[in-house]
Each structure stands twice: as C-alpha cells, then as structure tokens.
Amino acid sequence: MLSRAAARANRRLRRAARHLAPSPAVQAAPAAGVHDAPPELRITAIKPYPTPKGFPGRNMLFVKVECETADGGTLHGWGESGLSGRELAVKGAVEHYREFLLGSDAMNIGALWQEMYRSQYFEGGRALTAAISALDIALHDVKGKHLGVPVFQLLGGAHRHHCPSMCTVQGIDSVEETVRAVEERVAEGWQCIRVNHGAEAAWPRGGPDPPGGRLQPGQYEPRISLASAVATLTAVRKAVGDAPVLGTDFHHQYTPAEVASALQKMPPGTLDWLEEGIRDESIEAYEVLRTLTPVPFAIGEEFASKWQFLPFIEKGLTNFARVDICNVGGFTEAMKVAGWCEAHYIDMLPHNPLGPVSTA
Ligand SMILES: [Mg+2]
Numbered sequence: 001m002l003s004r005a006a007a008r009a010n011r012r013l014r015r016a017a018r019h020l021a022p023s024p025a026v027q028a029a030p031a032a033g034v035h036d037a038p039p040e041l042r043i044t045a046i047k048p049y050p051t052p053k054g055f056p057g058r059n060m061l062f063v064k065v066e067c068e069t070a071d072g073g074t075l076h077g078w079g080e081s082g083l084s085g086r087e088l089a090v091k092g093a094v095e096h097y098r099e100f101l102l103g104s105d106a107m108n109i110g111a112l113w114q115e116m117y118r119s120q121y122f123e124g125g126r127a128l129t130a131a132i133s134a135l136d137i138a139l140h141d142v143k144g145k146h147l148g149v150p151v152f153q154l155l156g157g158a159h160r161h162h163c164p165s166m167c168t169v170q171g172i173d174s175v176e177e178t179v180r181a182v183e184e185r186v187a188e189g190w191q192c193i194r195v196n197h198g199a200e201a202a203w204p205r206g207g208p209d210p211p212g213g214r215l216q217p218g219q220y221e222p223r224i225s226l227a228s229a230v231a232t233l234t235a236v237r238k239a240v241g242d243a244p245v246l247g248t249d250f251h252h253q254y255t256p257a258e259v260a261s262a263l264q265k266m267p268p269g270t271l272d273w274l275e276e277g278i279r280d281e282s283i284e285a286y287e288v289l290r291t292l293t294p295v296p297f298a299i300g301e302e303f304a305s306k307w308q309f310l311p312f313i314e315k316g317l318t319n320f321a322r323v324d325i326c327n328v329g330g331f332t333e334a335m336k337v338a339g340w341c342e343a344h345y346i347d348m349l350p351h352n353p354l355g356p357v358s359t360a
Contacts, residue, residue, distance in 0.1 A: 039105035041067045041075070044360045046098040046135070048091040051355070053084070053092075058345055060355040061087035062092055065138040067106050068107030069146065077106075077142030079134035080357035083126055093131035101135070107146075111147045113332045117305075127303035129329050134281050136330025137357065155335060166247075166349070175232045179239045192245040194275070195236055197229040214290035222254055226262040247298065248354060249275035256285055260292035273298045273349075280308075286317045298322045301351035306336050312343050319347035326358050327351075 004225060045066040053059050061081040068074055070079045081090045095118050104112060117123050144151045152158060161244060167190045172178045178197060185193050191266040233248055240246070275298040278285055286299070296319035303309050304327055312318040321341045325334045338348055352358045 005133075008261075026292040034108045034111045035104060037105070038070070039103070039358055040070055040106075041106040041143065043075060043104050044068050045178040046094065046101060047185055049135075050087045050091055053355070057348050058084045058353070059087045059162075060084070061090050061094075061134065062355070062357060063131075063134040063138050065106065065135065065142055067142050068147070069304075071263050075142050075145050077140070077145065078357050079136065079138030079141065079330070080326050080355055081130040081134040082324050082354055082358065083130035084353070087129060087132075088125040090130045090134070094134065097131060097135060100134075106139050106142050109136065109143060109332060112136075112139065113329065115266050117329070122309075124305055126302065126304045126327065130327055133326045133328065133330040133333075136332050137325065140331050151331070155331060156351065166190075166191055166192040166245075168194040168196060169251075170194075172197075173246050174237045175228075175235050178232050179235050182236050182240060182244075186240050186244055191243070192247075194249060195233060196251075197225075197232040226254070226258060230262055230265045233270055234266050237267070242269065246273045247271060247273040247275055250277045252276040252279040254278060256289040258294065259289060263293040265294050268294075271295050271327050275299075276301065280312075282312050283315070283317070286312070290317055296320065298349050301327070306340065308331055309337050309340065313340055313346060316344075318346065320347050322349050322351045324351040326354055 006150055043065060045064075047064045047066070049062045049064065051060040051062060059082075063079040063081065064076055065079065066074065066076045081087060081094075083090050100115070100119070101112065106112075106245040113132065113136055116131070116135065134244045140151045140154055146155055147154075167185050169178060169181045169185060172181055178195065182193055182195060200279075229248065233246070237246060254262075254277065256278055259274070263271070263274065273296045274293075277297065278289060280286070280299060280302060286297075290297075297317060298320035300309055300322040303312075303323070306329075309318075309321065310322075313321070321337060323334050323337050325331065328334050328337060340347060
C-alpha cells in the first residue's frame with residue numbers, strides 16, 4: 001500500500017510521462033536520417049591520384065571530391081593520404097568508399113566519417129583510415145568553399161596568428177658539419193630543431209642500402225649508427241646551449257634496449273624529445289622504455305584513430321602528440337585527438353612529410 005505522498009509522486013510522474021511520450025503520428029513515422037534531406041552539396045565524383053614523390057618508398061595520393069550545389073553550381077575539394085609507399089591500397093579503399101559516397105551531402109562530414117569508418121564489419125586500420133583522411137580533408141575543403149570560409153573557420157576559428165614550427169637537420173655524416181648546420185638554423189631564428197644524425201637515422205631498416213658510403217652496401221649496424229647519433233647530439237647541445245628545443249627521430253628502427261642505452265649515454269638535458277624510438281604496436285614495450293629514460297617521447301605519426309592514441313595519452317607514454325592529419329582520419333579525427341591531448345596537458349607536434357595539401 002503506497003503512502004499518500006508516494007501516490008501523489010506517482011501521479012506526477014505519470015502526468016510528466018504523458019508529456020514526454022511521442023504522439024501516435026510521430027511514433028508511426030520512420031526516424032529521419034541525415035541522408036534523407038535533399039543534399040545541399042551533392043558529391044558527384046571522387047578521383048584518386050597516386051603521384052610519385054621522386055624517391056623510393058615515398059609517394060603521394062591526392063583525392064579530388066567534386067560536388068554540385070543546389071543551384072547547379074560545381075565545386076571541388078582536395079585531400080591527401082599519408083600512407084606513403086602503400087598508396088595503391090589506399091586508392092582501392094577510396095574507390096570502395098566512392099560506391100556509397102556518391103550522391104551524399106558533403107555538408108554532413110561527421111556522419112560521412114562515421115559511415116566510412118564503421119559501415120563494414122572490419123572497420124579502421126591504416127589503409128582504410130588513410131583513405132578516410134584524404135576524403136575528410138577534401139570534404140572540409142569543398143565545404144569551406146561552399147560556405148565562403150577557409151577551413152580553419154570550420155574548426156573553431158583562429159586561435160593564434162602564428163605558431164612555432166620545427167626544422168630538421170639530417171643527412172650529414174660528420175659531427176662538426178651537423179653542429180655547424182644546427183648553429184646556422186639557430187642563427188636564422190629557428191628555436192625548435194630536429195637533428196637526425198647521418199643517413200641511417202632516416203633510413204628504414206630492411207629497406208634499400210643506405211647512401212653515404214659509411215657502411216658497406218647491404219649492411220646496417222644499429223650500434224654504429226646510435227653511437228654516432230649520441231656523439232652528434234651531445235656535441236650539438238653543447239654548442240647551442242639550453243635554449244633551443246632539440247629532438248631527434250629514430251624512425252622506430254631500434255629495440256627498447258638499443259634506445260635506452262643510447263639515451264643513457266647522453267648527458268641529461270641533451271634531448272627535449274625523442275620521436276618514434278621504437279615501433280608502436282606494443283604498448284607494453286613503450287611502457288618498459290618509459291622506465292628506462294626520462295627523455296620525453298613524441299609518438300603517433302602512424303596512428304590511425306583516436307583509439308590508437310588513447311593508451312599512449314592516458315598512460316602518459318606520449319608527451320607530444322605527433323598527429324598526422326593524413327593518417328589519423330582527417331580534420332574530424334585530428335580535432336578529437338587534440339581535445340583529448342588538451343585535457344592531459346599534451347602539446348601537439350603535427351607530422352607532415354607529405355605534399356602540398358597536407359602542408360596547407
Ligand atoms: Mg617521425
């Protein structure tokens with residue numbers, strides 16, 4: 001038996017529920033999807049363009065999205081994919097997506113992103129997300145043109161009028177010449193410099209023979225390369241002092257033990273960051289490496305979603321988010337990663353070894 005007060009409360013809840021319940025007409029109508037409305041900016045063509053970059057293993061894939069406006073006008077946008085060296089796989093993925101993107105409204109970028117990522121059972125992965133990235137960038141480009149605004153206006157507007165950028169000194173074999181090159185960059189005003197020592201530091205293990213002649217063709221000796229990198233980076237820091245931000249990129253060629261012993265041979269404070277010390281498939285390996293060195297890490301240029309960034313951000317494994325907009329899923333996903341980094345006081349260090357669209 002309900003008390004009088006409980007019975008009154010029940011009556012109030014039932015009255016409130018009657019107001020919340022949809023009318024019979026609404027209940028009978030199917031839910032309207034974003035694709036049901038007439039497209040404001042109808043996608044009419046999607047064209048991938050694989051483009052050689054001029055040296056082995058590095059190519060570009062541009063994607064053009066063509067649209068028709070409601071009044072019959074035409075616009076197009078350009079995107080770029082970041083999966084250099086596997087651009088034909090990405091081209092195939094773009095062609096898959098084209099099957100259902102044609103006729104869609106390019107204004108609904110968020111919905112199209114979800115459809116591309118999740119509309120098949122095997123979602124995500126580097127090749128698919130590189131294709132999504134190129135399409136997402138192109139969709140932002142064409143939407144901005146349609147609205148008459150630059151893309152940054154679609155992302156919250158200008159936050160600053162300039163941002164610090166980084167230069168790279170690499171491909172120089174001698175310690176003295178590397179030091180001289182870094183000093184020249186500092187004299188030019190660069191305050192953030194990445195020093196990749198020697199040809200090997202930028203050369204994929206298992207790839208073509210390194211140029212430069214220091215090693216015999218076909219040989220690759222990590223310990224020789226790392227010893228040379230230690231000597232060079234130590235000399236560079238000594239020459240330029242504490243003010244410039246110095247980092248290096250090991251291009252994930254080494255084991256945790258090799259990276260740890262190399263970093264431990266440098267005086268404390270030599271490096272402000274190490275980029276891609278090891279490969280990123282094993283979070284546990286990075287956790288082990290984290291215990292072996294205090295040098296901040298810059299990780300993420302290969303990550304193909306917010307979910308790949310998730311453990312590296314939340315476990316404190318990356319100190320600079322090396323997000324690549326052409327790999328991570330375009331502007332849509334990069335902005336989500338940026339928000340997550342902001343919540344963890346992690347700075348962005350965007351990655352771009354690509355072409356004019358990525359750079360723009
Ligand atoms: Mg890198």
